[in-house]
Amino acid sequence: MLYLSTEDVTMKLKTRLIIAFLTVILIPVLLTYLMVCGLSRYQINSIEKTYEITGTTVKSFANSMQVLSRLTEKPYHELYEMAKEDSEQLEDATCLEKFNKKLEKKKAYLLVRKGTTIIYMGTDIDNVNHVIPQLPSYGESGNTSENGVYLGGEAQALVKQVDFLYGDGEQGSAFIVTDVSNMIPEVQEFIVDLVMGILMVLVLTALLLIFWIYRAVMQPLGKMQCAAQNIKEGNLDFELRPAADDELGRLCRDLEEMRKRLKDNAEEKVKYDKESKELISNISHDLKTPVTAIKGYAEGIMDGVADTPEKMDKYIRTIYNKANEMDLLINELTLYSKIDTNRIPYNFNTLSVNEYFNDCAEDLSLEMESKNVEFGYFNYVASGVQVIADAEQIKRVIHNIVNNSLKYMDKSKGKINLRVKDVGDFIQVEVEDNGKGIAAKDLPNIFDRFYRTDASRNSSKGGSGIGLSIVKKIIEEHGGKIWATSREETGTTMYFVLRKYQEVPIHE
Incomplete structure (x- = not known):
């Protein structure tokens, strides 16, 4: 991964501008003062040597009339002596x-x-x-x-x-x-040198400040421009590291956050496209089996193969059952679409735990009996305990778990147990089977979309591959959680919890 760092920015831009402002004022003033002192001393020495005078000061040097007067001090005294003596x-x-x-x-x-x-x-x-x-x-x-x-x-x-x-x-x-x-030429030279020196100081100061500001601003801006170019070209596999907590550092962090979100969205889109294609492939494959069966039995009826009332009844029931399988697959596809857009229609109500799960157990008992599977129901919850839940969606959770157990049932005498327990602030529901079990490496992934412990697909173990992911989504939307334990060749137990409904007393 490419790393773009802005570690050279070590102070806030506002602070840099204030320092630059003070530098523009103070450094030229200080350097000009030092230059005036140095040039004055140099020119004073030059004037004293050239014109044979002594005692010249900066103050007198600044007064051209005084300097010119001192130039002729010695000739004046010579002239005076000459006039006096001869x-x-x-x-x-x-x-x-x-x-x-x-x-x-x-x-x-x-x-x-x-x-x-x-x-x-x-x-x-x-x-x-x-x-x-x-x-x-x-x-x-x-x-x-x-x-x-x-x-x-x-x-x-x-x-x-x-x-x-x-x-x-x-x-x-x-x-x-x-x-x-x-x-005098020395004074003129001093003024020219002073002006040139001040200009050099200003230019040098400006260059240093430009270089300083350039490093502080342009380098991180250049890295951000490079990052923006990478984003523009669709390359999101880099990291922009802001090291300073200043204006540019915050801008870098915002840009890095934008990159992460874009990358997450891109990865999510790739994943979504892959899942959608897999879903379509799964649904197409699983619809093909019942459609083929329906066509076959329908053709048998049309060709007169079902020539007895018993055969006719069998063919019609088979067509009906296969149509139900298709309806279930289509319903799963519709629900998947709603889950993906967070539009599952929930209708939360206060439910009596005993009454609700007793009804569920009764329905499951009849269904398991028709499939020659032993069913056991155990309720350890006291009467009067309630939960807030969507009755239809919780029933979907139980049926999806049971259907998943039936799909991978490999015993000649299948067995499924439903237990309801009171675990403090929650109601815990357990669905246990004696199927083929799930390998330890597969267990953490069984609630992921399209995950299959058995990579091969056949008519007996078909399905869309989203049944348990729908279960997890519904339970999480109820504020609960779901997990599983399993032993290979022994069986699997699915657990999920729902929070109890507790009335809050109103104190007047």
Whole structure:
């Protein structure tokens, strides 16, 4: 048998979705935080090494203006010392050009003003057109010179100012100008890396969650799809094993229950078809014998063989008896159909045990006498005991059991005993015969439909093969049970019990 297991599902789908929701939120946030810390530390070290600064923090790194201000801290102090010690150097083009080269590495440039005239520009005129008009006047920056002054508008520059006096006493100012419209490459690289990292985290998280959900959902769904395909193709010989008590596990159990029911129905249908065919075969075979006899005796009458009143009477009685056999077979067939569809017509009444079984015994006594079979009746039940039963169906039970005994009677002097006993809450009925008996291996199956202890069929041991199965069905419908004991070559005893009728007192 094929086994389809869903053991990989270990938690409820609802729980998985909640975990997935929290994962989508928490993991990207956590990984982004760790990434920001790592990239910030890396870029800070890179900036400090490249621009020869120290003490840069994540907080200052997040403030691009502060970072740009710190880039020019060392050049500012050098410029300040130069102006203080030898202001004449600020008129030396070679010296200014050399200093400006240092500033270019810091993403800045130098402007020098004497009086109101710009005497040196460390960049193209186009870059300073908007800066020069906004440059602070001599002494205007004050204590903010080291930190720089921000020039807004179209200038977008950070300006650090060093004021000094030339040798001729004229006022001069040197400006370190940093363009803040564009971030330094390391900051841009940090932002790009951060964005790419966040995207990678989101993609990776999504892929992991998809894989996790796929394993949790698609694998059991795939097994259920395989099971559904097998059912569609009529292959019911497999088992779907749900291992988890979750939504998909319950769905697996429902699908497995459906498969079992379909398989049971299919097996029942095969069994029913087989039994129906066997029944038709049995009935056809058993009807053939009385029909042949009826035809034979009828032809004898027509041909004048029955030429005496005695022969005529014998032929007519034989035809009558064979017709009765046919009627019995047809009645069994009709009853079988009603049993199969649970439509046996029951008419339950309260019956006196003694009166009812005394009548049955009287009828059986006459029937057994006509068949040269000894009959004994023993009633051990006190008067007044009652049962609730269908009189006609219980009589059918007794007659079916007796007829079955007669069918397999192999003694020259047959004997059948009917006993009725009181066994507490039940009435026990026993039908004993001295027939050929039943083998121990066959005894558990004698109440099954069409079961025969003798596989061979002949006219003396015919029948539809459903007599005892009808008996069992009727007794079970009465709330009782039936069983048998037997010894080969000695005889068989059939037992069945019916519950007593007991009045329930009403307490007012």
